[in-house]
Amino acid sequence: MHILRVANFVSPTSGGIKTALRTWGECYQARGHRASLIIPGPGPEISEESQGMVFRVPATPIPGTGYSLMWDRTGVARLLDAIAPDALEVSDRATTRWMGRWARHNRVGSVMISHENMTGIMVRHTPLPHAPSVWSADFINRRSAHDYDAIVTPSHFSAEEWQHIGVDAVVVPLGVDLEVFTPTSDPAHYTAPGPGVSIELIHCGRMSPEKRPELSVETVRELVRRGHDVRMTMFGDGPLKAALMERAQNLPIVFHSYITDRAELAARMGQADIALAPGPLETFGLAALEVLACGVPTVCTDEGALHEVVGDGGAIVPGTPAAFADGVETLLARPNGRQRARAQAERFNWPDSADRMLALHEKLRTRHTRKHS
Structure with missing residues (x-):
């Protein structure tokens, strides 16, 4: 299975999302699958890395954030067509939501990973009053749930805002490299x-x-x-x-x-x-x-x-x-x-996390195969 991951909010100093992308990709390949990744530039346009083939596309910097966003849908859609994955994994519910519709049109199972809490962001970091903030977050989340085959969250807390609108998100906790991150002494x-x-x-x-x-x-x-x-x-x-x-x-x-x-x-x-x-x-x-x-x-x-x-x-x-x-x-x-x-x-590890993701991708792939057979 060829799994394509896409993420917009990734920078050279990104934390959790960058780590999850890299480690899941490495685990997917260790399990015998192909993994590719599309992220914003700058950097080499195409590079072969431990996590698979990485494509960096032109992006527009967001002042004061350290992030850049891929806005060119036409160019990215052409890249999606050229890569022709068996599964799509998108780590952004807003700026790349259209990719869920691309996946459905191309009979590809799609997963949106909810790395952030949209309700909390809207309530705490926008000038809108509380109720309109919640309604806005609910609207964005409903659109994402409609466009993708499955929603994945890394915690039960994160899943709550999806359950609030009647969506059963799949909880897949992240992991930690217990060999690298280890006590310096007994x-x-x-x-x-x-x-x-x-x-x-x-x-x-x-x-x-x-x-x-x-x-x-x-x-x-x-x-x-x-x-x-x-x-x-x-x-x-x-x-x-x-x-x-x-x-x-x-x-x-x-x-x-x-x-x-x-x-x-x-x-x-x-x-x-x-x-x-x-x-x-x-x-x-x-x-x-x-x-x-x-x-x-x-x-x-x-x-x-x-x-x-x-x-x-x-x-x-x-x-x-x-x-x-x-x-x-x-x-x-x-x-x-x-x-x-x-x-x-020690309750958290990357192989278990990746295996849960792979099981979900395989389930969605089987569903699309049956639907169009």
């Missing part, structure tokens, strides 16, 4: 920071409005106010980085550039005592899962899907600086915290 021998030793924190998540990184900054402020000797490293990049650096002046916070080498990132994360994952609209929380796999207990918000990922591996608290500071204190006092974090991460 979690059983870990000793919590004592007097005179700084508490090392790290922030998980892109520095963009939907990830609410300012909560991590304000948590450090609250911990300092309480008299804790604390330091935090914020890894990554995003449109809010400059504003966050200004906000963090006079606080013990270091901003680290984006790390492309996953082994180096894992080693850096594994040195922390506690991680902070403040994103209120996460539909999964891959960054939090990766840090859990490194044996680092994580404080996360009780909003979104993070509680499904963090579980017993951390503290689930309201999204306020005081509550997050309470969570840090709770985890510092919790016995076996690093073992519990690693054990929680």
Whole structure:
């Protein structure tokens, strides 16, 4: 089976979506299938990679976001025709929704992967009042459900907005590379920071409005106010980085550039005592899962899907600086915290995730074959 994946919101510094695309593609090929990918440029027009053949097409940059979008339907449609896949997997419900209709016309099974929570985005990040925001999200979601054969979400939280409009989304949790993201030392021998030793924190998540990184900054402020000797490293990049650096002046916070080498990132994360994952609209929380796999207990918000990922591996608290500071204190006092974090991460792996996707693609392929035989 030749599986074509398409995604618009992918950049050189993308997080979860880029990781999922790459790893699913590698797993598909390891199972004997062909995998291809269409994403926005820049970069080599065509390249053969571990995840399969990658096609980068001309795209228009979106100022202030780091993303570019493919708008040329005619050119992309020609590329779809030339690739002629057996299955289509699209990671965007809005700008590429037309591809579901292309797949139906060409008798190709189609899956739309819901990587974001449209209802939450419309409610929190648009000027519309609450009710019109929900109606708008429902309208967009109904159109997506109509155009694709199946909707996939990475969490039960993400599936709720589809169930709200009567659509049974398929929940396929993401995974983590447990060999790359692994504790730097034996979690059983870990000793919590004592007097005179700084508490090392790290922030998980892109520095963009939907990830609410300012909560991590304000948590450090609250911990300092309480008299804790604390330091935090914020890894990554995003449109809010400059504003966050200004906000963090006079606080013990270091901003680290984006790390492309996953082994180096894992080693850096594994040195922390506690991680902070403040994103209120996460539909999964891959960054939090990766840090859990490194044996680092994580404080996360009780909003979104993070509680499904963090579980017993951390503290689930309201999204306020005081509550997050309470969570840090709770985890510092919790016995076996690093073992519990690693054990929680081991519940998720990429081969199982890819096998669920492959089973769905095969089911849709069989359905189309029967329908047109």
